[in-house]
Amino acid sequence: MAASKQVKMEEEDGAKEKEDVDSKEGHHSHQFRVKFPNDNVEYTVYCNQACTVLEAITSELNTPFMMMMMKKKNCTNNNLIIQMDEVIVATHFPCSCIVKDACLIIHCKPEEVEEARDHDKVLSRDKYSVFCISKDGGQFAKTRKLFKSNTVKHFSYLCVYAKKGITVKEALKEDGRFLDLQDFELSKIEDSKKRTLCTQNIDDLDGKKFKICLYQTPSRANRQANSKQQVQQKQPSASEKSQQNAESVLHRAQQSEISVRRPMESTFNGEVSEWFKHLEEWVTSDSFATMLELRKEDFGKVQQSFSEIDRLKMLIEMGESVCLVKINVFGAENEGTGFVLYDNFVLTNAHLFKVCAGLKRDRWKDDVKITVVFNYEKTNCESKKELKANVWDGNDALDYAILELDIEKHSSNQTTEETEVPPGLLSNFGPSPGDGEACLIGHPNGGVKKLDPTCIIPKEKREESVNQNLEGYSDYILTLCSINQEIKKCPNACVTYNTFMFHGASGSPVFDGHGRVFGLHSGGYFYDFIKPNQSVIEFAQPLLTIFRDFMYKLRESSNRKQLERIEEEAKGNPYLQQILEERIPNIGIEY
Template identity: 30%
Template sequence: MKYIMKNNELAEKADCVCVYAFRGENVETALERDGRFIDTIFQKLCVLTLESREGAKKNQKSKRHEMSNRVEHLDKKTFQIIDTGHKRPDIQKKLIQVKTESDVASAADSAQNDPGQHPIGTEQKTIQERETNSAGPSAIGPATQNTSGIISGKSFSTDIEEFLQSLCEDVLKKLKQRKNPQVQKFIQEEYDKGVQCFTEVNKVKQIMTLSDSVCMIEVDNSDQGTGFLVFDRFILTNAHVVKNFINPGTLKLSGALKAVFNYEILRSEGNVLSVKDVIVAYSYEKDDRRRFHDFALLELEAAPDNCTELFERYKHASPPNRGGIYIVGHPNGKVKKMDPCFIIGSENQLQSINKHISENISCPYVSWGCWPYLHQNRITYDSCFFHGSSGSPVFDEHCYLIGIHSGGFHYEEEKRDRSVIEFAYSMPSIIEAIVTQVKKRSDILKLLSKFKTIRENFDLSPLEDTCGTNMPVNEEHQRDKDEKMEMDA
């Protein structure tokens, strides 16, 4: 085949592409997850041939590898994908269906009587993967049928795996056809709850109330980013929002910072509060656990009225890997906006990046250019919040504060901003770093101690102040490389 890439322009310019895969899976699964290859190679019977210059010179026929081969056996080798000209074998599926017809019916009846005895979660996951994958059933490689009607050319374990997958698929289809109420309830809760979380009036009202705590950060009357009230008169934003206005060697601000609350109508005044010129806590580096920090805790001259302290909405837990989120901020320095979107789990990040790249010709990134920079304390998603929204609070679908929106992998397309993937830094590591830095501020520790979740999960015991409250600015050189790849939101 002349083109095997969805992006024809990439196919013209690149002689080969690198595919990342997980040990233990087969080639076809890796190529499907990669997202850059056309569906045809999964629909036809294709094989891999090893690129060998010596073999080509000697006119030797290259060894063929089936798409069902495990990836670790082919690591760091270069292949061509060859269309054999044959259709994919579907004989085995038919034989399995005929063989198990009565078993499927009896399994469905049994599941109706006792749905708990079947692993519905696993079955539904298989169905979801099959229904959302336009490539069809997994390729197993060439198969032949001998005179006894037994399929050869595949391992016994592969046959069992296919049989179980087919059985799970057929059982669940029959259960859905019979409108089993428990299965229907599971499907609705599992796959519709993401949409529902954005439509429940109660949650929308909660977010509207919490959004009153979000402000726009101005420096010398120029908008720079977003912040939010976390407790008393203290607001949190990204370090990169204010780092250009810090006097070298100190945490003292050189510009006049202001926080503008209630800026929700164009050309309205809002509630403007001044920011004290000393930063309370600040980090723009990796910690000893290789978690990147990008935050600044600022102190206002006075506490704003009628605003929720968002540390009240903090729930101490690991960063979520799925579900819906709400981001509230001031993108492009304009009126306050909200963006509901969905988390991209760590196992789906590479697929999402490759999918975006394959569908957008002007995108300059390759997958490995983004993926290594997704530190473990980052929550990833697709958002329309770009410049000016750095420092926006991120809430989960239960309206708990889980992170601070910080940036994405930016490029321009026809004079408009685009991004491959966006991210937030999760709150647990941020709060831990803040508590560590304010150990000499007993007044702040006292304010933090009123939040039960923080009091129970972080050490709030004070340290004697012998050197003042200022801490030196420590910016890691590695961040310079990161800034070439990322945009600050």
Template identity: 30%
Template structure:
């Protein structure tokens, strides 16, 4: 699969304006080398100036509105010299203006929200090791005033949660902090990205109480209407956020079996202390006996499960409220029934034995595309002797003769590393059909149709075109991708489509949760790469490099698209991650193949395609009866 992160790295080449490397690590975090998209936007950015007060010295700094406060400050040698002397301390930046004067902003606070000639007070405080007030910034062009809001929170909470700041010295030095957020975000996401608040506020049942009106806002609310409001965090109840739906909607008539509940606690929360009662001791004895008699296939504790559980807990309440509004669920009973029904649907999507067998059968037609013996991508037998993959998988070739510059091989049945059962089928040296780019304002294509030299070895493999019916691209529901991710053996990945109306929400959520790693992309580059088309659908998959060209099946095992790419970046330990992935639907691909076959005189392709009754009226009888070229394209050039 194509790696957009590599494209971004290539953009930051000698063609771009070279920037002077900064000396200390904080400055490297604060400022990334601009991409060509940033440079193109420089003419649209506005020059900006503000002042800062440090050790009684008033200094001015000039920047542009796309920067963060720290990036602007690092332009000042005076600031840099003082910061070097305080490398082990945290920076506190206080604004004199705003609805709450002297509130402290983060170092990644957008300059576009700083008023002209505003004087920021800079000081350094001890870092107690719990957390730093500094944090890597999100992409610069995200910072546009019309998309942002700012609100204020007291550094001390209500009666049951006094200490809110990870750095206790921050609470001693300032009374309020200023938080910025994107309008469509919920409060929890904004506070988590801010990074200065303790984790307990996300685990407990907390809320925001407005200082002026005493109005209470749930933290699951979006921040769109929080702009310039002043809050204090309070605890509504002593109960922690619920772990599951059963805890939220449980009635006296709905009980979990003791053994099952004990297993959940044992495996998901291994460090949780038990309640010291006779009843609990009895449960523990039963669980101990059960554990001793368990088979070797009993569930194991998942590494890092506590961290995953904490993330799920924090997201649960907001997702629940969104669901209630979207599905118009009135009470607990309705919501529980809905979840049970949806759970049944998702489980049944690809777990029915019949569907699993069908997918296994269809997966026989999926192959690994190799170039000069090296894995390059994935393809699949579309019909007869023709396989389909992505155009970017085969790379460049002679546009006039359509002759491939390298030797390609389709490897079927590569399901084990020893590859004893794999079947190596050579590909003819001329491309049968190809398109990479826009076909109009609404559609984009990235496909290559290749012809196999010998199909005797794969005679039993079904052409996946038999599993296609003419339909628009799906916008919701489950899908299953079959391919060779990571240039490895064949794998499957069931996942769910992200509706087009939820794309921005899903993207911002992923970015806010992975802000430490997504620091080389800009909003402009994302906008260009995220240009969606009518024949495109999105999802979250674990298929990255090597999986381009994989077939995508819907919940009924019908072919709906070709897995093509994703908006990738380097995550933790330099592993490739992706904000989301996408496929292009089949119908425009088939229409282009038919059009090219007509133009090149490939009556053999048209005749084969005429056997499929689901292609659409684009293939007519007179097209099939056309006079075939005297020689096929392969023979013509040999």
């Protein structure tokens, strides 16, 4: 009897203790602020019950929240992004983990950002490990898709929480915004050599920032090994290649046209599908046939390279750094293309600023209005991002200009998403490829971003290419001769090719088949009097030559800060590091 009474008392004590714990975790009191896009009003949310951040917002701010949702078509909770300073949190993020008096900005996106999921009971802050994952991938993950939606890459970090005791892999799966990654590691932002395996516990990750690193797959390793061999070995010129295989290679190239169309008929996600539509148009166009005849041996390989899904995804991701450049001087306008060099610096062509001729250089900052537009990939695109810029440096002889984006001017009245600049391409600079593969990404005619695969025309083939493009116009023999003479004057260093992108595409980056950026698309030789808006051949300035000149300018000006940043970007790139070790002469006319 006494024993039974003792057991009953212990059960009551245990229940009371559990009730006290639940009460402690269920009831708390704190507050945070909430803003909605395009609204300067800040609302205060008073939270006195453990719940998710979205539950707290909808219970306290139901009317303004529903008004925002109604303005956006087909917007559900899974389309929401909740921004907290430089990080974004999931809708099921515990309110107990929100910093006191933090300001949250609620965004509604046209696509699903996180997967719907049932969340566990919200616990007190000490029961969770909260850490941040960078939008940028680490080793072997820089060009891989890591998130369900690319929209999250407009922000610096994704803030992840999970109950202590589970693994990193489980935490990211429960988050709902990450793809189902198999094997990966986390590298610390401040020291990339310090790694955490995906199978390890998250308890020690609290308050830290990481990048996702993947393992090198055999296919990727083989591609890199082949790439290194191509750099080390001297490539044979077009004239040295055997002509005996022309018919068989042409047959393979024509068959590869079918292999390009086949995956295009399959259904796969948005961006790649859009790029393939353009690729299909190009394959069936006249320029395809012209290029096939021009370089029968090389073109089959080029088309096959850029029809690989993995390479297209890589180019699309790197293409996020490409932007439309708009210039306005007292109502006189000009448009071109540019791309992020590093940080908030954009590289484009100097000749775009001919519209400023006659205006004194010291008046440019006040009178030359430069707008840089990112994410312009669809007509009436809501996600496009416009930033103001100023000319920072340049060289007329090499036809390049470096723009500095005026981020601070925008930061006071725009969100992090609206002012964040895509990653730069400087660390991917390289030489003109020996295999002839090339691909341009730009904004021809000031329109939406487009991609054009092509192949390099060697110097000894330039005249032949021009004659083929002008075939049928023998009545203009004197003009054709003068065009050929001008093209012969084109510096040996320039890279030539055929592309549909000329008007408005000046400043476009030219990529090789392995993700290196080797050229700055600068123009072409036109014959408007014969065919309006047509060019016989186009060319690019080598980026390594531009980089060498830029380094000279920085050293002359003793700009230590920018030199240190560039040295950091150049780490791991043998082409840039070699130039940094050179004694560099000045080239041409400075700005």
